[in-house]
Amino acid sequence: MAAKYAIRKFDAVIVGAGGAGLRAAIQLSEAGLKTAVISKVFPTRSHTVAAQGGVAASLGNSEEDHWHWHMYDTIKGSDWLGDQDAIEFMCRKANEVVVELEHYGMPFDRTDAGKIYQRPFGGHMSNFGEKPVRRSCAAADRTGHAMLHAMYQRNVKANTQFFVEWQALDLIRDAEGEVLGVTAMDMETGEIVVFHAKATIFATGGAGRIFHSSTNAFINTGDGLGMAARAGIPLEDMEFWQFHPTGVAGAGVLITEGVRGEGGILRNSQGERFMERYAPNAKDLASRDVVSRAMVTEINEGRGCGPNKDFVLLDITHLPPETIMKRLPGIHEIAVQFAGVDALKEPIPVVPTAHYQMGGIPTNYHGQVVMPQGNSQNAVVPGFYAAGECACASVHGANRLGTNSLLDLLVFGKSAGESAVEELKKSPKAHKELHQESIDKTLERLARLDEQKGGASVHDTRLTLQRTMQNHCGVFRFADKLKEGVQKILDVQKDVQRTEIKDKSKVFNTARIEALELDNLIEVAVATMVSAEARKESRGAHVRDDAPDTAANPNGRDDKNWLKHTLWFKEGNRLDYKSVKLTPLTVESIALKTRAY
């Protein structure tokens, strides 16, 4: 292999500088470890910046609340597919990590008493599901922005070393299964560098760009998942994708659920508040999967709005303008910019839009990556950690509650960082010898792309991928469509293996970057389609026509056969399953129940 590369040694390398990566970085930098944080974009451009509604914590600043209620809601929201040990851990840690953020300088909104302001959010209830509770800690409707900047600022203070506009390409994992860092490209110069590390933390975010209509940024291409899959690590529960009820029709830009938290109402073409029929108790604040399905049902039954009857309306015209301008200023701006309406006076056209990946790289609640080995279903992969949307702890199971993702990235970003620090302090060791094969994999991929002639266009192939996912694996799923979808996505995969770029420059070659991203998108797309086709029940966000609501299986959920996590392996496109952890850390298990809101 003629290609050259440099090698740089660090104690730890973190891939990703969104919420999860920055939270982990604080832990490592403050512990004095030599750490490299690699990011495709300047840290504050990571997609955490787009989060609007808030971060969950049972601070109880406005009314009584308890982590145990939060835990119950999260498990119910997950349709019992979430691991109860990780969920208890997250809910108990919530106050601590949110208060830390405040100490870092995050500009939370305030109550009259000067405490962190909290608003209601879908699926968050008091007293084990009784009535909505104010649990979402918010900075207007710019919570993610406020949070990401506060954490970046804390890292500036801690002198964290960033590699900005570097794209990680492959995981280095040796024959014994130990992870030794990543290969990466300096986007500005095209230079390839091996980041040789004793601990590698993935915080690469989601892959929402596998769908055509998505609330996600262009950069959300599932790179961490692709890299892990190529290195033999399975992906967990990839069939579970959240479709957010309120993406701006046509544009995909998100309108936070906080709008409904502040009193917004969904209406069909008859002006009816239709959620009253689907969720008599929680109404517009039912869990996201429930609301999205209700909306699609309304549209399918002809009660959609607009000339094509293909959206519903989100109405906040009855709210006091002061409330909107104070609590939802960003939404007012988005409605003007992307829907062309003044939300003070007119309702906003919305449709369910692909939003969040519940699955990901399997981890335990210490942020360590785990996979089946020998007779353990959850053996630790040495040297490898993951947190945030790319990871599956699993706290969201089959459906995530709003505001639990920002919490997830704080709690598990921190615990992944802590675990890495502990491991490095406990057994100080030299860097293990690098694994040439892993490095060659990257070099071969780059060489293939440079030499490809008569290949497929990156733009067109990506579009076909996105349309295939949208049409075959959407809000409602159909057995025959899924079957067809598997075939189609495997065809797309063939095109991905022969993509061609015209631009061969070394300098900031965005064509090359996008082609390399597509290599990751396809792994996520195949994992999603194959896992979804195989799961023959309806649960949370995964609802199929051949698993309807019956007396034996309410809502189509089949606990006898399917109360288990999916594991997809790239090699052989193979599926395996592992059990759900139904035993929490200290409290009693939340027993299986039919989900109703």
Add this chain to the structure above:
Amino acid sequence: MTRNIQFKIYRYDPDKDAKPYMQDISVEIDATDRKLLDVMVKLKAKDDSIAFRRSCREGVCGSDALNINGKNGLACLTAIDDLPTDKPIVLRPLPGLPVIRDLIVDMTQFFKQYHSIKPYLINNDPPPERERLQSPEDREELNGLYECILCACCSTSCPSFWWNPDKFVGPAGLLAAYRFIADTRDQATSERLDDLDDPYRLFRCHTIMNCVDVCPKGLNPTKAIGKIKDMMVKRAI
């Protein structure tokens, strides 16, 4: 309904171009292409060598600041219908910063200035168990300051920053400085003022207001700069 849009785009790839040039290119768009960024993505499908940054496509990440028909702005928030179509749309990189390639500028100097104002909360009291309290009124002081997305539209439209990018903090950095000065939880106000009390760092601002004109988030760096200047005057007497 489709229509054809003409562009003139600044192109420069140091790997192959001896010097920059303007490329003429056009593209068919339809009703779903609402923002300039949507159209640029189409352009890139046509010519994959056009390099620009973008991420969120909703005006919150600050990636896609450009000089559009002579004015700085975000491609993702610029409606294509708001641009005159009787002549080509001219796209250039942000002025005053070194160009890496095409529409991508080197932001090092911009971030250096941001970092120079210690953009983090300084409070040396031991952190309490719970959140530090702050009244809603005190919190309100941060509105119009904390929302900055570090896009650099302002600083790269500021003549003072063009001439002294290494010495003048610039509107974005000064806005950030005031964000911490204004925060009741921050204890470093006087150090922050000391640091800015300098003929260049702060006082190069001559209230030209270009920054206010271009900020895509509707922020007002000039006002923040004025408040810092007021505080300096007050503490001098």
